[in-house]
Amino acid sequence: MGSTAHHGGDGVGRRDLIKRSAALGLVAAPGMSLLSACASSGGGGQTKDKAGKKTAKNPLGVNESAKMEFVLFDGGFGKEYAEDAVKIYQKDFPKASVKFSATQKIQSTLQPRFNQGNPPDLIDNSGAEQMDMGVLVGKNQLADLTPLLDAPSYDDPNKKVRDTLRPGIVEMGQFDGKPVWILYYAYTVYGVWYSQKALDSLDAQYPQTWDQMLAVCEKAKKKGMAGWTYAGKYPYYLPFSLYPMIGKVGGREVLDAIDNLEPNAWKHPAVKACFEAYYELYRKGYILKGTPGLDHIQSQTAWAKGKALFIPNGSWVENESANVIPADFNLAVSAPTGIDASDKLPFGTIWASGGEPFIVPAKAANAEGGMEQLRIMLSEASSKNFTAKVKSLTAYNGGTTGISLTPGLKSGVAALDKAGSNVVNPRLQDWYVQLQKEKIGVAGLGEMMAGRLTPAEAIKKIQGFADEAAKDTSIKHYKHQ
Amino acid sequence: MQHGKYRFIVGFLAAPLGLYALFVVWPFIQSIYYSFTDWTGLSPEFKMVGFDNYKRMFHDDIFWKSLQHSLLFALVLPLVTLSLALFFAFMINVGGRRRRGGPVVSGVRGSSFYKIVYFFPQVLSIAIVSLLFAFAYNPDSGAINSLLRGIGLDNVQPLWLGDPSLALWCVMAVLVWSTVGFFVVLFSAGMASIPAELYEAALLDGASRSTTFFRITLPLLWDTVQSGWVYMGILALGAESFAVVQIMTTGPGGPDYSTTVMVLYVYQKAFRDGQAAYATTIGVALLVVTLAFAAIVMRLGRRERLEY
Numbered sequence: 104m105g106s107t108a109h110h111g112g113d114g115v116g117r118r119d120l121i122k123r124s125a126a127l128g129l130v131a132a133p134g135m136s137l138l139s140a141c142a143s144s145g146g147g148g149q150t151k152d153k154a155g156k157k158t159a160k161n162p163l164g165v166n167e168s169a170k171m172e173f174v175l176f177d178g179g180f181g182k183e184y185a186e187d188a189v190k191i192y193q194k195d196f197p198k199a200s201v202k203f204s205a206t207q208k209i210q211s212t213l214q215p216r217f218n219q220g221n222p223p224d225l226i227d228n229s230g231a232e233q234m235d236m237g238v239l240v241g242k243n244q245l246a247d248l249t250p251l252l253d254a255p256s257y258d259d260p261n262k263k264v265r266d267t268l269r270p271g272i273v274e275m276g277q278f279d280g281k282p283v284w285i286l287y288y289a290y291t292v293y294g295v296w297y298s299q300k301a302l303d304s305l306d307a308q309y310p311q312t313w314d315q316m317l318a319v320c321e322k323a324k325k326k327g328m329a330g331w332t333y334a335g336k337y338p339y340y341l342p343f344s345l346y347p348m349i350g351k352v353g354g355r356e357v358l359d360a361i362d363n364l365e366p367n368a369w370k371h372p373a374v375k376a377c378f379e380a381y382y383e384l385y386r387k388g389y390i391l392k393g394t395p396g397l398d399h400i401q402s403q404t405a406w407a408k409g410k411a412l413f414i415p416n417g418s419w420v421e422n423e424s425a426n427v428i429p430a431d432f433n434l435a436v437s438a439p440t441g442i443d444a445s446d447k448l449p450f451g452t453i454w455a456s457g458g459e460p461f462i463v464p465a466k467a468a469n470a471e472g473g474m475e476q477l478r479i480m481l482s483e484a485s486s487k488n489f490t491a492k493v494k495s496l497t498a499y500n501g502g503t504t505g506i507s508l509t510p511g512l513k514s515g516v517a518a519l520d521k522a523g524s525n526v527v528n529p530r531l532q533d534w535y536v537q538l539q540k541e542k543i544g545v546a547g548l549g550e551m552m553a554g555r556l557t558p559a560e561a562i563k564k565i566q567g568f569a570d571e572a573a574k575d576t577s578i579k580h581y582k583h584q
Numbered sequence: 585m586q587h588g589k590y591r592f593i594v595g596f597l598a599a600p601l602g603l604y605a606l607f608v609v610w611p612f613i614q615s616i617y618y619s620f621t622d623w624t625g626l627s628p629e630f631k632m633v634g635f636d637n638y639k640r641m642f643h644d645d646i647f648w649k650s651l652q653h654s655l656l657f658a659l660v661l662p663l664v665t666l667s668l669a670l671f672f673a674f675m676i677n678v679g680g681r682r683r684r685g686g687p688v689v690s691g692v693r694g695s696s697f698y699k700i701v702y703f704f705p706q707v708l709s710i711a712i713v714s715l716l717f718a719f720a721y722n723p724d725s726g727a728i729n730s731l732l733r734g735i736g737l738d739n740v741q742p743l744w745l746g747d748p749s750l751a752l753w754c755v756m757a758v759l760v761w762s763t764v765g766f767f768v769v770l771f772s773a774g775m776a777s778i779p780a781e782l783y784e785a786a787l788l789d790g791a792s793r794s795t796t797f798f799r800i801t802l803p804l805l806w807d808t809v810q811s812g813w814v815y816m817g818i819l820a821l822g823a824e825s826f827a828v829v830q831i832m833t834t835g836p837g838g839p840d841y842s843t844t845v846m847v848l849y850v851y852q853k854a855f856r857d858g859q860a861a862y863a864t865t866i867g868v869a870l871l872v873v874t875l876a877f878a879a880i881v882m883r884l885g886r887r888e889r890l891e892y
Binding site for chain 2: 210211214217218219220232234235237238239241242243244335336391392393394395396397398401405410536537541545546549550553555577578
């Protein structure tokens with residue numbers, strides 16, 4: 104202690120000892136709790152609830168008195184649909200206590216709980232704060248949902264849940280190999296969104312070839328309307344129409360090669376043709392002025408006000424822009440315009456895939472309960488409820504009869520019918536988030552559409568990013584099966 | 585009288601030092617420890633990987649870009665903000681013309697009103713300020729471009745935040761706007777403690793405003809300016825720059841990484857990409873930069889203290 108004071112020869116006195124140990128305890132006690140709260144504790148995890156008895160009414164064997172916790176992303180779809188489904192769970196298991204909460208901050212709320220090993224039983228892992236699925240899968244944090252998919256559906260005991268889903272939903276929840284880690288509940292149609300009324304006022308049809316597209320834009324320009332706008336600050340909205348166009352022009356293999364991060368995948372002539380087609384929109388002045396500085400809401404608002412004809416977007420735009428879209432707007436979506444008749448796939452080829460990823464953590468105390476809640480949500484009644492409330496389709500195949508569809512939803516369903524089996528599903532955005540959003544989106548496409556890169560330069564830059572990602576050992580790599 | 589002096593001091597200091605060690609020093613040590621692991625932040629399992637994260641950081645172009653931007657923030661922002669604040673504070677407190685019957689040293693007309701105006705942005709949260717300016721910078725319908733159109737400059741319609749060569753400066757301008765008021769008040773307080781006789785004597789000798797400022801105000805205010813510099817630099821490297829970049833330029837930090845800063849990169853790696861260990865590595869780099877910044881400012885700014 105550096106003290107020269109004399110203590111009467113007995114070294115540290117008894118009082119000192121008590122004081123010091125008290126002080127030590129004072130410091131150490133919160134220290135220990137702090138330590139145990141952080142990652143280095145290892146986290147023993149919570150004890151699992153005992154499974155219940157499997158019966159016809161309870162095929163997953165849910166423990167009827169166990170607590171079930173459900174955390175929902177409170178985004179464009181709100182939380183009402185989930186609350187309705189929770190009510191059904193409570194009716195089916197009156198002895199169970201259900202804790203339901205909705206948040207926009209999925210990651211900040213749940214990351215510490217994953218670290219401590221006591222996550223909730225069901226999570227809608229969505230939104231800007233989505234937890235990285237690749238990491239969760241890689242670190243064995245998710246439960247395999249195969250038991251749910253093989254369980255009988257809520258409506259028909261002779262039909263498995265798996266057989267009631269739209270095509271592509273099960274595959275989307277897989278990452279190389281068998282287990283299904285994620286169940287995408289919403290079903291999103293991506294494409295080119297426009298006002299049928301505005302198109303009619305130009306006396307035009309939705310263009311099927313790029314020459315027609317340029318002609319429509321020219322017509323619009325003469326009337327003082329821009330052809331296109333997009334979320335300039337988030338140019339990764341452009342792929343919603345650009346990727347399916349690449350698939351249409353060059354075939355599915357081109358998109359698969361891009362997803363697989365194959366060398367020179369972006370150098371395919373189809374990619375070049377589509378990039379040049381989009382660049383033409385910029386060169387001819389068909390893009391709404393100032394677009395590169397707008398965010399998604401601002402660009403959607405400008406588009407809804409009739410400042411631009413087309414916008415690449417997903418089917419959530421109808422709900423998200425509901426308050427700015429005029430009543431007589433007559434919202435419609437179309438599959439992307441192709442180049443010409445030599446395209447590999449027919450007009451109508453569209454990007455549609457699952458949205459709102461639901462997961463059941465591997466360390467959940469009541470994983471069966473989480474899956475049962477999902478089984479309830481995948482019933483026809485719950486699916487209909489969702490579609491009616493938030494104007495979006497669900498993973499449940501059907502469930503639109505008997506409810507009045509909004510214009511955008513109706514046009515989305517028609518586009519899916521028209522596409523038939525020509526539905527493509529590029530995976531860059533769920534496999535490689537940073538590559539898709541920042542690198543390809545902002546630094547590549549965004550720069551090209553703002554006129555700061557030529558298509559050739561953009562392709563070179565993007566190929567460089569893809570090669571970098573392929574070499575990066577800190578991210579998990581996936582391949583189309 | 586020396587009896588038990590050190591024990592007395594140590595007894596007093598033990599609790600605060602303990603708390604400091606626990607809540608300030610320990611997290612630093614922890615982050616340094618995590619920077620040698622492959623911790624994802626999403627699972628409690630991790631293993632040691634040695635210097636892998638550091639090797640990766642040195643080959644990471646985005647890291648270098650963010651470092652460059654952070655350094656620019658730390659150099660330009662204090663310079664601009666403090667110069668402006670010094671000028672405003674001087675004009676408010678000392679720069680006025682002498683009025684008949686008034687005090688010898690006074691500010692320009694309406695100075696108390698200006699004081700409030702300057703301080704006003706300080707009461708707004710940085711998130712609100714960022715949002716406000718994000719709207720103002722909207723190239724399609726934002727206030728700035730509308731103003732340009734209004735005064736007949738239809739051809740000058742910059743993309744502001746959408747233009748990689750402008751975005752960083754747009755962001756910095758907002759930070760200057762929102763922080764300058766604080767320093768005006770800080771320097772005003774400093775100037776109030778400078779004895780009026782000094783100014784009186786200078787004025788009698790016929791000193792101009794700029795001479796008064798450089799010969800009297802600035803030297804006597806030096807300590808305050810120096811702490812302000814360090815404080816502003818740390819703000820620019822840390823929380824404030826994160827907030828404005830994250831809210832205003834959205835997504836990954838501006839078009840073509842033009843506004844990425846180190847704190848934003850830490851956040852993205854930890855909370856978007858599930859690479860918490862790599863994020864702590866960048867955090868360690870940020871710690872080094874911040875400490876170096878403070879050390880350099882303290883070293884360069886060292887000068888003899890003036891007594892009055």
